[in-house]
Amino acid sequence: MTKPQRNDHVARLIAQRRAATPDVPLDGMEVLARARRLTLLSRAPIEAVFARHGLDTGEFDVLATLRRSDKPSVRPTELYQDLMISSGGLTDRLRRLEQSGWIERIDSEEDKRSKRVRLTEAGRNLIDRAFADDMIVERDLLSSLDGDSREQLADLLAKLLTAIEG
Numbered sequence: 001m002t003k004p005q006r007n008d009h010v011a012r013l014i015a016q017r018r019a020a021t022p023d024v025p026l027d028g029m030e031v032l033a034r035a036r037r038l039t040l041l042s043r044a045p046i047e048a049v050f051a052r053h054g055l056d057t058g059e060f061d062v063l064a065t066l067r068r069s070d071k072p073s074v075r076p077t078e079l080y081q082d083l084m085i086s087s088g089g090l091t092d093r094l095r096r097l098e099q100s101g102w103i104e105r106i107d108s109e110e111d112k113r114s115k116r117v118r119l120t121e122a123g124r125n126l127i128d129r130a131f132a133d134d135m136i137v138e139r140d141l142l143s144s145l146d147g148d149s150r151e152q153l154a155d156l157l158a159k160l161l162t163a164i165e166g
Contacts, residue, residue, distance in 0.1 A: 010034050045137050053130040058093050063127035066119045073118035102126055
């Protein structure tokens with residue numbers, strides 16, 4: 001099978017590396033360097049969406065996690081485990097979101113010493129608008145790929161991620 005001609009930034013780095021160390025396999029770099037570059041290049045337009053809605057990435061992540069939850073409120077422990085951040089990092093985000101009126105902390109019925117977190121109506125409206133705008137930007141970032149290519153890429157990335165996570 002003939003390798004496709006690749007002319008992106010990473011291809012140039014790979015060509016340089018291949019010339020410098022021809023005996024080292026670069027299969028991982030072919031994929032993972034591109035994934036990293038895609039992430040870096042996509043952050044600015046995505047974060048601009050969040051900023052237009054008065055959010056940073058961390059705040060967006062908390063609101064989006066609460067919104068997709070199948071529960072009316074969640075324990076902070078569930079949130080930071082879902083978000084893969086420290087409890088301290090979450091505490092600061094929750095404080096900012098509560099001060100903005102987008103979440104509220106309510107007494108837990110199971111444990112009176114702890115608080116649960118839920119979206120306010122304003123928070124729900126905000127995250128719905130911000131998420132919809134984010135999905136438009138992400139769709140536009142993928143516009144050079146047709147539907148079948150996007151589906152194939154998503155399948156391949158899911159397969160790779162499942163293997164690495166496992």
